Amino acid sequence: MVQDDINSETNAIALDEYISKSQAGDLSTQIEAVRNVISRFSKISDAKAYHLFIDNFPKELFDEFNSMTRNGTYGDSYLEKKKLFFDVFSFIFRNQNMKLLSDLKGQPFVVLLLKFFKQHDQCLAFDPEVIYDSIKVCASQQSNRILFIMENGLFHYHSLISKDESPRYFHVLCKIIYKFKSLNQDLCPLELSKSINQTMTKLVSTKEDDLAPLLFTQLRMIHRLKLLDEIELNVTKFYDITNEIFSRKVDLNSNYSYILYLPKIWSGILNASTNSIQIDTIEKLIFFARIFSVNISDKMDESYWDRWDLNLTPNKLQRYYIIYLTFVAFPIIDHDVHPDLRILLERLHTSFRKFSKKNKFVRFSNKNLFQFLQYYIKSFITLNIRISLLDEIYLHDELEKLLIEPSYKLLCCFLVSQILIDICDHPKLSECYFATGFGNAKRFLKTLILSLSDDKYCKRIQQDQRLSFYQNLKSKHLLVIEKDFLNSLFSRCEAHIFDACKAELPEVYINSAYKIFTQLLASIIHSFHESNILDENEAKNLDKLCDDFSKGKSTIINSHDIPGAMLDSHPDSNSSSNKISLHKLSFRDLLRLFVLIYEQKFIYGDENSKFTFFF
Numbered sequence: 293m294v295q296d297d298i299n300s301e302t303n304a305i306a307l308d309e310y311i312s313k314s315q316a317g318d319l320s321t322q323i324e325a326v327r328n329v330i331s332r333f334s335k336i337s338d339a340k341a342y343h344l345f346i347d348n349f350p351k352e353l354f355d356e357f358n359s360m361t362r363n364g365t366y367g368d369s370y371l372e373k374k375k376l377f378f379d380v381f382s383f384i385f386r387n388q389n390m391k392l393l394s395d396l397k398g399q400p401f402v403v404l405l406l407k408f409f410k411q412h413d414q415c416l417a418f419d420p421e422v423i424y425d426s427i428k429v430c431a432s433q434q435s436n437r438i439l440f441i442m443e444n445g446l447f448h449y450h451s452l453i454s455k456d457e458s459p460r461y462f463h464v465l466c467k468i469i470y471k472f473k474s475l476n477q478d479l480c481p482l483e484l485s486k487s488i489n490q491t492m493t494k495l496v497s498t499k500e501d502d503l504a505p506l507l508f509t510q511l512r513m514i515h516r517l518k519l520l521d522e523i524e525l526n527v528t529k530f531y532d533i534t535n536e537i538f539s540r541k542v543d544l545n546s547n548y549s550y551i552l553y554l555p556k557i558w559s560g561i562l563n564a565s566t567n568s569i570q571i572d573t574i575e576k577l578i579f580f581a582r583i584f585s586v587n588i589s590d591k592m593d594e595s596y597w598d599r600w601d602l603n604l605t606p607n608k609l610q611r612y613y614i615i616y617l618t619f620v621a622f623p624i625i626d627h628d629v630h631p632d633l634r635i636l637l638e639r640l641h642t643s644f645r646k647f648s649k650k651n652k653f654v655r656f657s658n659k660n661l662f663q664f665l666q667y668y669i670k671s672f673i674t675l676n677i678r679i680s681l682l683d684e685i686y687l688h689d690e691l692e693k694l695l696i697e698p699s700y701k702l703l704c705c706f707l708v709s710q711i712l713i714d715i716c717d718h719p720k721l722s723e724c725y726f727a728t729g730f731g732n733a734k735r736f737l738k739t740l741i742l743s744l745s746d747d748k749y750c751k752r753i754q755q756d757q758r759l760s761f762y763q764n765l766k767s768k769h770l771l772v773i774e775k776d777f778l779n780s781l782f783s784r785c786e787a788h789i790f791d792a793c794k795a796e797l798p799e800v801y802i803n804s805a806y807k808i809f810t811q812l813l814a815s816i817i818h819s820f821h822e823s824n825i826l827d828e829n830e831a832k833n834l835d836k837l838c839d840d841f842s843k844g845k846s847t848i849i850n851s852h853d854i855p856g857a858m859l860d861s862h863p864d865s866n867s868s869s870n871k872i873s874l875h876k877l878s879f880r881d882l883l884r885l886f887v888l889i890y891e892q893k894f895i896y897g898d899e900n901s902k903f904t905f906f907f
Contacts, residue, residue: 306332307344314350322350323376330383337388346384346397354400361407371415374408378418381405385426393433402436409448420453424461431468438478440469444487446506447494462502463550466509472517481522484514488525495533504537505550512553515560525567534558535579542586542632555587559607562772571614572774574621574781578630581618584611585640592643604663610769613895615640616667617773617781619674620891624784634675641671648686658697662761665690665707673710687711695739702743703761706890708736709883716880733809737816737838744820745831753824759894770896782892783904789888790905793872793881806879812837813882814874821889821907824899872906 306328313325326349333341357377360370384398427449430436440446446465453461472479491507494500511530514520534554541548558580561569571577588611604612615637618625627634648668656664669687672679679687691707694700743749752760812834819826826834874882885906892901 303332303338303341307341311344311348314348314353316350317352319350319352319356322353323373326350326353326376326380330379334383334386335388339392342384342389342392343397349380354404357404358407361404361411371417374413374415374417377404377408378423381430382418382422382426385430387425387429390429390432393429396433396435398430399435399439402430402439405430406439406443406445406448409445409452410443412448412451414452416452420461424465427465428468431465434472434476435478437469437472438476441487442478442480442483444490445469447487447491447503450503450506463505463509466505466550470509470513472513475517475519479517479519481519484510484519485524488514488523492526492529492533495537496529499536501537501540504533504541507533508550508553508557511557515557520560520564521566523567525561527561527567527569530561531569531576531579534583538583539632542582542636552587552590554583555611556607558583559610562610563607569772570774571772572777574625577614577618577621577773577781578625578633580611581615582633582636584615585636587611588615589636589640589643592640592647604660606769609663609765610772612663612667613765613769614773616670617896619670620785620888620896621781622674623788624781637671638675638677641668641675641677644668644671645683658694658700659761661690662694662700662703662707665694666703669707669710673713679711679714684711698746699748699760701739701746702749702759705736705740705743706887709740709886712736713880713883713887716878716883733805734838737809737812738835740816741826741831741834741838744816744824745826745828750825753899756899758899762894765895766898773896778892778896779901782888782897782901785888786885786903786905789881789884790872793877796878796881808837810877810879810882811875813879813886814877817882817886817889818874818907820886821903824893874906 310325310329313321316322316325329341329345333345356373360373360377381401381404384401385393427440431440446462446469449465450462488507488510491503491510495503495507507530511525514523538551538554541551561567562571562580569576571580588608618633618637625633644664644667648664665687671677672683687707691704694704749759757763758766815834816826819830874885877885889901889903892903893899
C-alpha cells in the first residue's frame with residue numbers, strides 16, 4: 293500500500309513536470325518531456341496519464357512533426373525526431389489504452405502517421421512488430437479505419453516494410469482495416485476508386501504479390517457494401533492481375549486465404565451493371581471455373597458441411613453451372629496451356645465424393661439432390677474417374693428416389709445416359725449390361741421413350757417453354773455467358789465427337805441386344821434433336837420394338853421399322869466432310885451425342901438449337 297502511494301505520488305510529479313516542460317519554447321525541452329512520459333508510463337495503464345499526455349502534447353513539437361511530413365525536410369536530427377513520432381504513436385495506441393480510445397483524442401496522430409507513410413522514406417524509423425501492434429489497436433476504432441481506407445494507408449505502409457516481414461503482418465492488418473460490414477457515409481467511392489487503381493497499378497508494374505491481400509481485401513469490402521457499381525474499376529486489369537496471382541498462389545499446399553475472397557468478388561463483378569464482364573472465350577470460362585472450384589472445395593471441406601442442406605443460392609448456382617460448362621468444353625480445352633484445371637476439378641470431385649459419403653442417409657429436396665447428382669456424375673465421366681461399386685450403389689439409390697417423381701424421369705435419363713457412357717468404356721461391364729435378359733438397358737430405353745412422349749412434357753415443349761427444372765436458369769444465372777460464345781462452344785464440341793467417330797473403327801456389335809438398342813437409341817436421338825419430343829405413334833412403335841425383342845419375337849429390325857432412320861454416310865454438298873448416319877454410331881457415341889444435345893437445348897441454349905455435323 294505504501295509503495296502504491298509512493299508510485300502514485302511520483303507519477304503525479306512526473307505528469308506535472310511534463311505539463312510544465314511541454315509549454316516551454318525550447319523544442320529540445322519538449323522532446324525530453326515527451327520521452328520521459330513515454331519511458332515512465334509505457335508499461336502501465338493510466339487513464340490520467342493518457343489524457344494529460346494528449347491534451348498537453350507540445351504544440352511546437354506537433355507542428356514540427358507535421359512540417360516533416362509536409363515538406364520532407366531532412367534537417368538536423370530528422371531521423372531522431374521521426375523515431376520519436378513513432379514512439380509517440382505506439383505509446384498512444386497500445387493495448388493498455390484500448391478502452392480509452394473512444395474519445396478520438398489520438399486521431400490527429402493517426403493523420404500524422406498516414407502522412408509519414410506517404411513519404412515512402414526507406415530510412416526505417418520504427419520497429420515493424422511494435423508499429424504493427426499499434427496499428428491493430430488504432431484500428432479498433434471505426435473512424436481510424438476510415439482514415440486508413442480513404443488515404444490507402446496500408447498501401448503506403450507496405451512500401452516501408454521488408455518483403456520478409458510483409459507476409460507475416462500485412463494480410464492480418466488488411467482484414468482488420470477493411471472489415472466493414474455495413475455502409476458508412478464517410479467511405480467515398482471516388483477515393484476508393486483511386487486507392488484500388490493505385491494498388492493495381494503497382495501490382496502490374498512491380499509484380500509484388502505481397503500487395504495482393506490489400507487489393508483483394510479492398511474489393512471484398514466494396515462487394516460486401518454493394519459499392520461495385522459506385523466505383524471506377526478497370527475490370528480488364530483486375531482480370532489480368534487475378535489470373536496471374538491465382539496461377540502462382542493456387543498451389544494446393546499453400547495457405548493464401550485471401551485467394552478465397554476472389555469468388556465473391558468476381559460473382560459481384562459478373563452480375564454488376566457497370567463494372568461487369570461477360571464470359572465470351574474459353575480462357576475466361578476456365579478462369580472462372582478455376583476460381584470457383586477452389587471456393588466450393590474449400591466450403592465443402594469445412595466441418596459444418598456435415599449439416600449443409602444443399603441450399604443453392606443464386607450465386608452458388610451460377611458458379612456451379614459455369615464449372616459444369618467447363619466440363620462440357622473439357623474435350624476441346626488445351627490442357628497443356630491450363631495444366632492446373634484438371635487438378636483443381638479433381639480436388640473438387642474428391643470434395644463431392646466425401647460429401648456424398650457423409651450425407652448418404654440425409655434426405656434432401658429433389659431439386660437440390662438432382663443439382664448435386666448432375667454435377668457429381670458429370671465430374672466422374674469428364675475426368676475419367678472410375679465409378680466404383682460403392683459409388684454405383686449410392687447413385688442408384690439416389691436416382692431411384694428421384695424417379696418416383698414423374699417430372700424427374702427425363703432428368704434421370706440424362707444422368708443415367710452418362711453412367712452408361714462409363715459402362716461402355718469398360719468392355720466387360722458393357723457385355724454384361726447388354727447380355728440377354730437386359731432388364732436395366734431395357735428400362736433405360738423405355739423410360740427415355742416414355743419421358744419424351746409424356747403429355748405434360750410435350751405440351752410444355754410445344755408451347756416453347758423450357759423444362760420446368762431449368763426454366764429460370766438462363767434468364768437469371770447464365771446471362772453472364774455470351775450467346776455467340778455458347779453456340780460456338782457447342783458447335784466445337786459436336787465437331788469433336790464427329791471427328792472422333794470418323795476416326796473410330798467400324799462398330800462391332802457385342803450381341804443382338806446391343807445392336808437393337810443402338811438402333812433404337814439412334815432413332816430416339818434423331819427425333820429428340822429435330823422436335824424435342826416423340827409423338828404418340830413413334831413412341832408406341834419404339835416401345836413395342838423394345839418389348840418384342842425382350843420377348844424373343846425379333847432379333848432383326850428392318851430400317852423401315854425404325855422411326856427417323858437416316859441414310860448411310862453420304863457426301864454433303866455444303867461441307868468438305870461426310871455426314872455420318874446416326875445408325876452407324878456406337879451406343880457410347882450416341883449417348884455422348886444425346887448428352888450434348890440435352891445440355892444445349894435445356895441448360896445453356898434453347899429448345900430450337902440444332903447441330904449440323906450429324907443432322
